[in-house]
Amino acid sequence: MCYNFKNKTSQSHPATELRIVLIGGRYNDFPSGKSSAGNFILGQNVFNTSRRTAQSEARQQEVFSRRVTVVDTPGWWWTWPRENTPKLDQIEIQNSVHLCPPGPHVFLLVIPVSLYFSQRVKASLKQHLELLNADVFSHTIVLFTAVDPCSDETVESKIRRSPVLQWILQQCGNRKHFLNISNREDRDQVKKLLEKIETLITNNGFRHCSVDRSQGETLRKEMRDLTERASKRFDQVQKQRNKLKLQIEGRLGVTLFEIICNISYSVCG
Structure with missing residues (x-):
């Protein structure tokens, strides 16, 4: 029409x-x-x-x-x-x-x-x-x-x-x-x-x-569920990043310590 x-x-x-x-x-x-x-x-x-x-x-x-x-x-x-x-x-x-x-x-x-x-x-x-x-x-x-x-x-x-x-x-x-x-x-x-x-x-x-009013509540529940799952995934990613960061910093610390020791050994030698 x-x-x-x-x-x-x-x-x-x-x-x-x-x-x-x-x-x-x-x-x-x-x-x-x-x-x-x-x-x-x-x-x-x-x-x-x-x-x-x-x-x-x-x-x-x-x-x-x-x-x-x-x-x-x-x-x-x-x-x-x-x-x-x-x-x-x-x-x-x-x-x-x-x-x-x-x-x-x-x-x-x-x-x-x-x-x-x-x-x-x-x-x-x-x-x-x-x-x-x-x-x-x-x-x-x-x-x-x-x-x-x-x-x-x-x-x-x-x-x-x-x-x-x-x-x-x-x-x-x-x-x-x-x-x-x-x-x-x-x-x-x-x-x-x-x-x-x-x-x-x-x-x-x-x-x-x-x-449809009943659809409104269903949609709000879906949004809450999606948001909660996204928040959990974000927390997991952040934990993995922090863990990796600590591992990298730890390895860098060991490497730096070895370099200092080698320099000291060379000077003293």
């Missing part, structure tokens, strides 16, 4: 609460822009953009008279299959929907305008979105981002040249928004995005994405 944002509007009756989950990938040293987009939407630097997002985090601010919750998530490698994504990252992505109870109203699929989309990106996206609810696409808006000045026509031109982007937009009911995060003063970009989210909520019958 294709939703037309122009048919319905919620500007006169804005929602009092909006729950947003940011999803997307990364490519080599190219940042995904999810954290920056989250900061832009909330109007505060609440997400750390100096490092990759290792775990899902929820932050909340009042934005245009709405209580907006944004959940940032770990990004997967755009061109890698899901099996190459660390298990803990996969669990964190799954757990993101449990950080904004009773469930997210919308997923914002963050795509940098300058990123090239191949068929491998398409396959990776499908696999990683399977970590979330089956109806994730019906709750998704594609959020194109740019850190340099960029026009709407540039975005449209990129879409026309990319079959993969066209497929993604088709899955998401052609819902999209462009956010020029280089222009932090232009809050009208955010206002229009929130209005599109409200229209999506209306078209979805005011239903948020369904969340």
